[in-house]
Amino acid sequence: MNHPRRGKLPGWLAELCDGFAAVLFPAPCRLCGELLARAALLPLCDACLESFLPLPAKVCEVCGLPLEALAAAEGESLLCSACREDFFNFERARSYAVYDGALVRAVILLKYQQLAPLGKWFAARLAEVAGRNGEFLAADVVVPVPLHRERQRQRGYNQAELIAGPLARHLRLPCRSVLLVRTRPRPDKLHLTLEERWSSVRGAFAARPGSQVDNRRVLLVDDVMTTGATLDACAKALLDAGAKSVVCLTVARATSHTQPPRIAEVAR
Ligand SMILES: [Zn+2]
Ligand SMILES: [Zn+2]
Structure with missing residues (x-):
């Protein structure tokens, strides 16, 4: 997975190589190190995958924040503050x-090691989430949250695209990463305060000129939602360019607005 030439292989060939490698060499789980019981493209063991904690059914109707403690009055919608x-x-x-x-470590594997089979696995989980929420199925186009071009050049790929591509195929929608660009890079500082997070993404995204999002319902995809600042800034750029609506799916959700896991701050 860390092979230096790996980034140059076409996706299908890289996947085929992984497949052969998994058959020939018993691979350890990339999260816990246990040897995998069977050859698999996804180098994670069942115990690790089953340890991920799906979000509870009771969440804020808009932003999806778990609201265990809050109870809506009869007939009232459940909303966070x-x-x-x-x-x-x-x-x-x-x-x-x-x-x-x-899941924090799994997201890091996807982000820094281009673990495409994990992107596919996450996409399948998000397709299930979309299946339970009709408004996601009504989208016209899937758009991954973009990286700034410099960051994408350094990393060689965009981890959100590793999820958005296979998710779009599940939902039979087009995936259009070209529709949205990050025009201002994330500050180099490793950890951002809550304030800095919001100010660093405000106005940092734009729909491409000659936008094809006009009057379309956009499904925005990212790996993690912490404060919602990035998704919000992307949504604003898409709506400013004429999108009819924006709905968002992320693999992971930080459940406290005030104390996002620090690891989440690492380099988007
Ligand atoms: Zn494991
Ligand atoms: Zn909310």
Whole structure:
């Protein structure tokens, strides 16, 4: 997976190589180191995959924040305090699981080691989430949250695209990473305060000129939602360019707005 020439192989060939490698050499789970019982393209053991904690059913109807403690009155919608103030530009956000434990490390594997089979596995989980929430199935186009071109050049790929591509195939929608660009890079500082997170993404995204998002319902995809600042800034750029609506799916969700896991701050 870390082979230096790996980035140059076409996706199908890289996957084929992984497949052969998995058959020939018993691979250890990339999260816990246990030897995998069978050859698999996805080098994670069942115990690690089963340790991910899917989000509870009771979440804020708009932003998807778990609201265990809050109970809505009869007939009232369940909203967090931010969404009661109509805070976000996106219409809905949902995630697969809580950003904690082994999932934090799995997201890092995807982000820094281009583990495409894991992107596919996450996409399958997000397709299930979309299946339970009709508004996601009504989208016209899937767009991954973009990296700044410099960051993408250094890394060689965009981890959100590793999820968005296979998710779009599940939902039979086009995936169009070209529709949105990051025009201002993330500050180099490793850890950002809550304030810095919001100010660093405000106005940092733009729909491409001659936009093809006009009057379309966009499904925005990313790996992690912490404060929602990035998704919100992307949604604003898409709506400014004429998108009809924006809904968001992320693999992981930090469940506290005030204390996102610090690891989440690492280099988007
Ligand atoms: Zn494991
Ligand atoms: Zn909310």
